[in-house]
Amino acid sequence: MAGWLQGNLAGRQLEETNERMISLQEILGLSEPNEPFPWQNALLDRLTGRVGNRLVLDVPTGLGKTSVMAAWLVALASGADLPRRLVYVVDRRAVVDQATREAERLRDWVSTDRETSQLLGLQSDERLPISTLRGQFADNGQWLRNPSMPAIVIGTVDMIGSRLLFQGYGVSRKMRPYHAGFLGAGSLFIIDEAHLVPPFEALLERVVTPNEVLRGDRANDLLIPQSVLISLSATGRGVSENVLRIDDKDLQHPVAGKRLRAIKRLRLLKPENDNDDLVERLATEAWKLSGFGTVAKRIIVFCTRRTDAMKVEQAVAKLAKADKKQGIPARKIFQQLFVGSRRVRERQELEAWLEAHGFLAGSKAVIDAPAFVFATSAGEVGVDLDADHMVGDLVAYERMVQRFGRVNRRGEGEAEVHVLLQRDVPDKKEADALSKAQAKAERQRGAKDHEVVRQFELAPKYRAAMEALPLIEGESARDASPEALRQLKINANTDDRLASVLADATTPAPLRPQLTRPILDSWSMTSLEKHSARPFVAPWLRGWVDDEPQTTVVWRKYLPTLSSGCTNKQIADFFEAAPIHLTEKLETRSDEVFRWLLKRVDGITKLKEKPAKSTKPEELARLPKNDDVVAILVDRKGDVERRLTLDELRFDGGKSVQDEKKHFSRQLSSGTLVVDSRIGGLSGGLLDNKARITEPAEAADATDSNPWIRVAEDAQSNDIEPIPAFRIVDQSADELNEPTTSKQQDRVWRVCYRLPVQSSYEDEPSRFLVIEKYRQAVTNEESRSSIGVRTLEDHLADTEREVARLATTLGLSRELTLVFQIAARNHDHGKNCDRWQNAFSAPEEGRPYAKTLGPFRNSLLDGYRHEFGSLPLVKNDPDFSSLCEDRQDLTLHLVAAHHGFGRPIIRTDGCEDAPPSALAERVRDVALRFARLQQQWGPWGLAWLESILRAADHRASALVDEKEPTSKDINTEHPESIHG
Numbered sequence: 020m021a022g023w024l025q026g027n028l029a030g031r032q033l034e035e036t037n038e039r040m041i042s043l044q045e046i047l048g049l050s051e052p053n054e055p056f057p058w059q060n061a062l063l064d065r066l067t068g069r070v071g072n073r074l075v076l077d078v079p080t081g082l083g084k085t086s087v088m089a090a091w092l093v094a095l096a097s098g099a100d101l102p103r104r105l106v107y108v109v110d111r112r113a114v115v116d117q118a119t120r121e122a123e124r125l126r127d128w129v130s131t132d133r134e135t136s137q138l139l140g141l142q143s144d145e146r147l148p149i150s151t152l153r154g155q156f157a158d159n160g161q162w163l164r165n166p167s168m169p170a171i172v173i174g175t176v177d178m179i180g181s182r183l184l185f186q187g188y189g190v191s192r193k194m195r196p197y198h199a200g201f202l203g204a205g206s207l208f209i210i211d212e213a214h215l216v217p218p219f220e221a222l223l224e225r226v227v228t229p230n231e232v233l234r235g236d237r238a239n240d241l242l243i244p245q246s247v248l249i250s251l252s253a254t255g256r257g258v259s260e261n262v263l264r265i266d267d268k269d270l271q272h273p274v275a276g277k278r279l280r281a282i283k284r285l286r287l288l289k290p291e292n293d294n295d296d297l298v299e300r301l302a303t304e305a306w307k308l309s310g311f312g313t314v315a316k317r318i319i320v321f322c323t324r325r326t327d328a329m330k331v332e333q334a335v336a337k338l339a340k341a342d343k344k345q346g347i348p349a350r351k352i353f354q355q356l357f358v359g360s361r362r363v364r365e366r367q368e369l370e371a372w373l374e375a376h377g378f379l380a381g382s383k384a385v386i387d388a389p390a391f392v393f394a395t396s397a398g399e400v401g402v403d404l405d406a407d408h409m410v411g412d413l414v415a416y417e418r419m420v421q422r423f424g425r426v427n428r429r430g431e432g433e434a435e436v437h438v439l440l441q442r443d444v445p446d447k448k449e450a451d452a453l454s455k456a457q458a459k460a461e462r463q464r465g466a467k468d469h470e471v472v473r474q475f476e477l478a479p480k481y482r483a484a485m486e487a488l489p490l491i492e493g494e495s496a497r498d499a500s501p502e503a504l505r506q507l508k509i510n511a512n513t514d515d516r517l518a519s520v521l522a523d524a525t526t527p528a529p530l531r532p533q534l535t536r537p538i539l540d541s542w543s544m545t546s547l548e549k550h551s552a553r554p555f556v557a558p559w560l561r562g563w564v565d566d567e568p569q570t571t572v573v574w575r576k577y578l579p580t581l582s583s584g585c586t587n588k589q590i591a592d593f594f595e596a597a598p599i600h601l602t603e604k605l606e607t608r609s610d611e612v613f614r615w616l617l618k619r620v621d622g623i624t625k626l627k628e629k630p631a632k633s634t635k636p637e638e639l640a641r642l643p644k645n646d647d648v649v650a651i652l653v654d655r656k657g658d659v660e661r662r663l664t665l666d667e668l669r670f671d672g673g674k675s676v677q678d679e680k681k682h683f684s685r686q687l688s689s690g691t692l693v694v695d696s697r698i699g700g701l702s703g704g705l706l707d708n709k710a711r712i713t714e715p716a717e718a719a720d721a722t723d724s725n726p727w728i729r730v731a732e733d734a735q736s737n738d739i740e741p742i743p744a745f746r747i748v749d750q751s752a753d754e755l756n757e758p759t760t761s762k763q764q765d766r767v768w769r770v771c772y773r774l775p776v777q778s779s780y781e782d783e784p785s786r787f788l789v790i791e792k793y794r795q796a797v798t799n800e801e802s803r804s805s806i807g808v809r810t811l812e813d814h815l816a817d818t819e820r821e822v823a824r825l826a827t828t829l830g831l832s833r834e835l836t837l838v839f840q841i842a843a844r845n846h847d848h849g850k851n852c853d854r855w856q857n858a859f860s861a862p863e864e865g866r867p868y869a870k871t872l873g874p875f876r877n878s879l880l881d882g883y884r885h886e887f888g889s890l891p892l893v894k895n896d897p898d899f900s901s902l903c904e905d906r907q908d909l910t911l912h913l914v915a916a917h918h919g920f921g922r923p924i925i926r927t928d929g930c931e932d933a934p935p936s937a938l939a940e941r942v943r944d945v946a947l948r949f950a951r952l953q954q955q956w957g958p959w960g961l962a963w964l965e966s967i968l969r970a971a972d973h974r975a976s977a978l979v980d981e982k983e984p985t986s987k988d989i990n991t992e993h994p995e996s997i998h999g
Contacts, residue, residue, distance in 0.1 A: 041096055041135050046089045046128060056275045057268035059086055065263065066094035066101060072227040074249045075213075075262040079501035080424030081278050081380070082265070084251045085121040087209055088171065092125055095169060096138040102207040102247055104162065107173045108180075110215040110400060118211060119151045120403075122171045139169050140828065147171065159744070163201055166963075166970055167828035172202075176219050178601075180560040183226070185542040185958070189691075191595050191657065193919030195545045200966035203959025205244030212400040213250035214417050218531035218562035223248045225534060226959070232536050235957030242835065243960040270502070279505070281430035283423055284496035287413075287485055289440050297441060298327055301410055302334035304437050308408045309389035312339055312350030317377055319392045319404065321411030321422050323473075325358050328393040332356055335391055353390040358705070359397035360607035365704025373404070380405040380428045398425065408435045415477075416484040416524035423499045436499055440482060445475050464565065477524075484524035487517060529562030543958040544949075546922040548658075555655060557689070568609040568688035572706070573599050576696045577747045577788050579774055580648035580662055587659045589774060590651065592877075596772035596790045599653075599691060600743035609687045611706060613680075616650070616692070618708045619700045620668040626712050638713040642697060649695040652686055660686060744793040745771070752785050768793060770874060807870050808862070809978075811850055814869035817978055819843040822971035829967070838906050841896050842913040842968055849888025854880065854929055870976065883929025886921070889914050890941060891932065905955065908948050912961075913968045915945050923949040 043055045043063050055063075058078055065074065078084050091105055107118045126147045129135050133143075141147065148161035151173040162170040172179070181188045182198040190198055203226060213220045225231055227246045234240045269275045290300065305320050306312065320335075322328040332354055341349035355372050370379075377384035378392055380403045398404055399421040405428040413419070419438075427434035445453055453475050456468035464472070487507060488497040511518040541553040579585055579593035623642055630639055643649050645666045652661040661683075670676050670683075702710050746768065755773070768791040775784035809817070822843040826836040849855070851867040858880035861868040893899060893914055899907065915921030923946035927938040952961050 041093055041132070041138075043086075043090060043093050046093055046125070047086060048124075048128075053274070054272075055086075056082060056265075056272055058082070058263065058265045058275075059090060061263060062087060063090045063093060066090055067097055067099045070101070070247060071261065072229065072245065072247055073224065073261055074247070075260075076249055076251045077262050077264045078251070079265070079279065079505060080421065081281070081428040081501060082269075082275060084211065085118045087249060087251070088118070088121055088125060091207060092129070092139070092169070096135055102205045102244065103167070103169045104201065104206045105169075105171045106179060106202060106206045106208050107171065108176055108208065108210045108219070109173070110176055110212055118173050122149045122151060122173060125171070141168065149173070163197060163966075164970060164973060165825070166201060166205070166967055167825055176216050176560055177557075180219055180222070181556050184539070184556045184559065185545055185962070186556045186656075188655070189599055189601075189657065191598070191919075192545045192548070196543065196916070196919060196922060196962040197966050197969055199543070199959060200962030200964070204246065204963035206246045208246060208248045209251060210248070211251045212421070213252045215400065216561060217528035218558075219560050220248075220250055221531065222534060222559055233534065233539055233957065233959075235955050235960045239956050239960060242832070243956070243963060244829075265505070277430040278428065279430075279500065279502040281427045281500050282433040283427055283436050283499040284434065284491060284494065285423075285436045285438065285485065285488060285499040286496050287438050287440055287482065290442055295442075297412060297439065298330045298334060300439050301327070301331045301412070302338065304439065305331070305335060305391060305410045306338045308410065308435055308437070309352070309391075312352060312389055315386050315388055315390075316407040317386070317390045317392075317405075318408045318410065319378075319394060319398065319406040319425055321394050321398065321409065321414075323395070323412055323414060324470075325360070325395050327412075328356060328358060328395050332391075332393040335393075351388040353386065353388060355390075355392050356703070357392050357394040357398045359395065360605060360706075361704035362605045363602040368704075378406060379403055403428075405429065406434075407432055408437075410437045410439070413438055413440055413478055413481050413485070415481060415526045416521055417526060419481070419485065420504055423504070424501070438485065441474055441478060443479070445471075449475065469565070480520075480523040483520050487520055529564045531562040532558050534559055539958050540953065543953065543962070544922055546920050546924045555689075569606050570609040570612040570687045570689070571599075571691040572605045572607070572612055573603045573691060573693045574696045574698070574701065575603075575693055575747075577749060578648060578651060578693065578695055579776070579788060580651065585774070585776070590659045590662075591657075593772065593774050593788070593790070594653070594657075594659075594693075596792075597745050597747055598743075599693065602743065604691075605701075605704070605706070607706060609684065609689075612687055612692060613684045615700055615706045615708055616668065616694070616698070617670070617680075619698050619712075620649075620665060622712045623665065623698075624669060634713060642712070643695055647695070649698055651693045653691040653693065654686075655689050660690065746791050746793075748789045748791060750787050750789050752779075752783070752787070755787060755789070769872075773874060808868065808872060809870035810865060811847060811867040811869040814975060815844045815847060817975035818846065818968075818971050821974045822968060825967055825971055834902075834906060837898060838902065838910050839913070839968060839971075841893065841898050841902075842910050842917075843971060845893045845896055846889055846914045846917050846968065846972065847885060848892040849885035849890075852883075852885075852888065852932075854883050854931070855885050855888075858883075881929040882926050884918070884920060884926050886915055886918055887925050887927065887942070887945075888930050888932060890945075908952055909964065912945075912948050912952050913965060915948075916965045917968050917972060921945050921949060923947075 043059060044053075047055055047059075049055065062076065076084065076087065085107075088105060088107065091101065095101055095103065107122070109118060126149055129139065129141070129147045136143075136145075139147070145168070148164065148168060148170040149172070150159050150162045150170070162172045177188060179202065182190060182195070183202045185195050185199045187195045187198050208223050208227070210216065210220055210223065225233060227248045229240065229245060230237060235243070265275070265279070270279055288300075288304070301320055301322065305318050308318050309316055320328070320331055322331060335352070335354060339350045339352045341347060353376050355369065355376075357369065361369070373379050373392070374382060375384055376386055376390045378390070382405070392398065392404070392406065394404075396418065399418055402425075404425040406426045409422065409426045411422055414422075423436060426436060449471060452467070452471045456464055456472050457476070459468060485497070488499060488503055490496070491498050507517070507521070511521050537552070538554065541550050542556070544550060544553075547553075579590045626634065627639065627642055643665050646664050648662050649665050650663045650668065651659060652663070654660045670680050699712065700707050700710050770789055771792040772790040774788045774790075775786070776788050777784070777786035779785040819840050822839045823836065826839055831839070847869050850869055856866055856868065858876050859868070859871045860873055860876065861871045890911060893911055899910065902910065912921060915925060920926070925942060925945050927935075927942050930938055933941070955961075956964065
């Protein structure tokens with residue numbers, strides 16, 4: 020990859036040890052005589068040869084596209100010149116994401132094969148790092164720990180894209196360049212179902228293209244690891260050059276051929292009369308396919324709207340009930356709702372249900388009654404769903420292709436696929452609505468406008484595409500098998516009329532803004548809290564779309580505003596130490612969140628004013644008080660936008676009530692709402708307006724010792740962390756002032772932040788929210804300095820040793836290695852001052868220290884940045900003068916930026932080593948140096964270089980945590996709180 024040495028380590032190991040080569044058949048778990056599909060072997064040939072920067076994989080669903088991860092691993096172990104970080108991007112947060120299961124399987128396989136581990140460069144105690152959106156690997160940060168190790172990251176377009184563009188959703192500004200550097204350099208991007216997100220695909224095409232204006236100058240760009248993009252698609256939309264497709268060899272393969280020719284009888288069913296209700300028809304048709312509740316078949320029902328899916332679920336449940344008048348007995352059925360607006364916890368529970376009822380491809384589960392899944396678009400992609408039959412409404416062509424792929428995936432049955440058409444001619448009311456909707460520009464149409472246009476303008480086009488599929492000989496049904504769809508696509512290449520039919524039935528790619536260097540530069544200046552030319556990144560990820568605004572809802576038992584004295588800065592610091600974790604998030608429409616919250620507040624108010632007779636006194640006592648802050652709104656940038664008490668959320672006073680409601684509703688758009696757990700309103704992972712007020716939300720707080728979270732006492736392995744890797748404890752001042760504390764000696768949890776939330780009559784803090792982190796986990800940048808005891812001299816030596824190891828493994832030049840060594844052995848010299856030592860409660864004996872047991876006292880630090888204090892001392896290093904001017908600039912910048920500052924500004928507060936005028940000149944140099952280096956190395960190249968030193972610093976800090984503290988290490992003299 021442009022002369023890069025990423026694959027050389029594995030290649031050298033193979034030559035030196037004559038280790039056996041692993042095969043694709045072996046890693047896929049195939050035993051003789053089973054062989055990989057021909058397209059999988061062809062992909063491996065591409066990866067081990069010259070894959071280039073761009074590849075499109077045009078393979079129908081059901082043929083194991085996620086095996087691209089296994090092919091990458093085999094190629095990497097064989098010494099191929101490939102990126103060592105695989106980033107798998109999905110467009111849905113569906114719980115049973117096939118890619119996640121494949122990553123977990125590969126991780127387990129590599130762990131049991133020592134030879135492969137060695138070929139991949141893993142040490143004896145290391146496992147293949149994976150970070151995903153679910154399970155114990157959810158957002159665990161393992162992919163950030165070592166840039167030289169292979170790693171698998173699985174995330175959504177928004178999660179990966181925002182991080183790539185230096186604006187990571189839910190990531191602190193100090194950590195954003197760290198994430199961007201790891202993603203923007205040396206990544207193999209794989210976009211699953213790329214046809215769903217053409218704007219993001221186009222963005223990544225520019226990221227991986229060499230000599231782009233978005234990159235640095237040519238000489239330096241050659242020193243940065245290059246990235247590769249592979250697009251996966253079952254629809255073939257946008258496919259042009261450098262495409263890998265299935266061919267006749269796949270058709271002749273006994274397993275692949277069976278799946279490609281899987282019987283799927285498509286029947287397009289017209290309504291019997293104009294008054295037929297779609298919901299009732301969907302329920303009735305699904306019930307018929309189950310033999311009226313008598314046949315144990317798995318049936319999936321697809322609905323465009325979530326409300327329809329919920330209504331169909333209720334209608335089928337009603338059909339299963341006994342009807343004594345008709346003499347119909349009750350029927351046993353299984354049913355489950357599958358929608359996207361759920362948290363990780365509930366999505367995991369859904370996966371378990373799907374597995375137990377045989378809805379996952381390859382499942383051996385046996386059911387004794389009909390099973391129904393009622394799905395929205397969440398079930399169309401990224402999920403290895405496999406039902407016996409399907410019922411659904413009519414949607415765009417590319418979505419219908421995905422839906423067909425969710426039945427009879429293995430070709431072992433004969434699937435009925437019933438698509439319900441709606442009437443062709445609108446009635447007068449609908450015709451008027453259609454006319455009004457068509458008169459509006461597309462971006463001005465609301466949800467109802469889009470629905471009526473879809474029904475009466477687009478539906479005929481969607482239907483025409485379905486009718487282009489061939490009729491099955493001797494039957495009235497059409498062939499919806501993967502092979503029939505493939506042939507339809509092939510025919511469209513030479514048939515203009517057919518090509519036009521398919522194009523008209525396909526959702527057009529949204530318009531997208533062009534990514535320019537000035538915009539990318541504005542995002543990369545992460546030290547600037549505000550920037551007038553810094554837009555939100557969403558249009559660059561998804562284009563200009565008309566999707567309903569989304570809000571993320573999080574329930575927490577402890578909010579950092581239990582007293583009026585908490586400032587926005589303290590709240591921000593609290594959320595940095597106890598960050599909102601992926602496992603806590605529920606993302607759904609903003610208007611639904613608005614209505615839900617107001618109804619919950621109204622219910623609490625009414626219950627307090629007029630308690631029901633069945634309400635117990637202790638239940639009333641648990642309800643929030645009128646002046647309690649019960650909601651904190653965080654904007655897309657991670658800044659605290661608003662705090663709201665129960666009283667304020669009533670919106671029940673003044674003439675501008677409606678204006679206030681509209682303003683709050685707009686604020687919710689694309690933001691995060693952290694609510695008090697006592698608000699409740701969570702059932703089955705969905706917002707529930709009707710949930711009982713006195714009952715706590717269903718496992719609402721993901722930080723509050725829920726059984727699905729791995730508790731620390733059960734986590735013995737160093738590479739397994741609880742989810743999330745911190746906990747929040749409510750403690751009194753007396754508890755904190757106990758002289759010897761098992762907490763300080765606890766090798767599992769350690770205090771990283773304390774926030775005063777209640778004061779005594781003497782205005783002394785009397786109660787605290789204490790955030791304790793898990794062992795080696797770093798919840799914020801300051802916590803890295805309060806994890807154990809290590810002298811400054813020892814830590815600098817540790818960091819230099821770690822950075823030298825990384826540089827060797829990464830194949831850096833001798834010159835760049837020296838740059839990192841100089842930066843590493845000088846990066847923390849600014850800690851050698853009383854201000855820093857006192858703020859981190861360093862023991863008096865043996866100073867200066869780089870790492871302490873704390874507690875950290877922010878008031879004593881007074882904003883001092885030790886990396887800023889380190890800068891003038893770097894120039895005293897005897898090797899510094901041997902560097903050319905550009906490399907001296909890089910060395911100084913690495914020191915200034917090793918905690919995420921210096922991009923382009925850094926604070927001078929608390930620094931007393933020079934007069935104010937000299938400090939002002941130094942901080943100006945920091946900014947100008949950043950601008951020069953950004954131009955030379957490019958935004959991602961410079962961030963990647965910074966990440967190497969930061970990773971080495973993290974690794975050196977982790978060594979401290981492995982050292983058991985002695986009695987003299989444990990500091991008990993400063994139990995004070997941390998002030999904002």
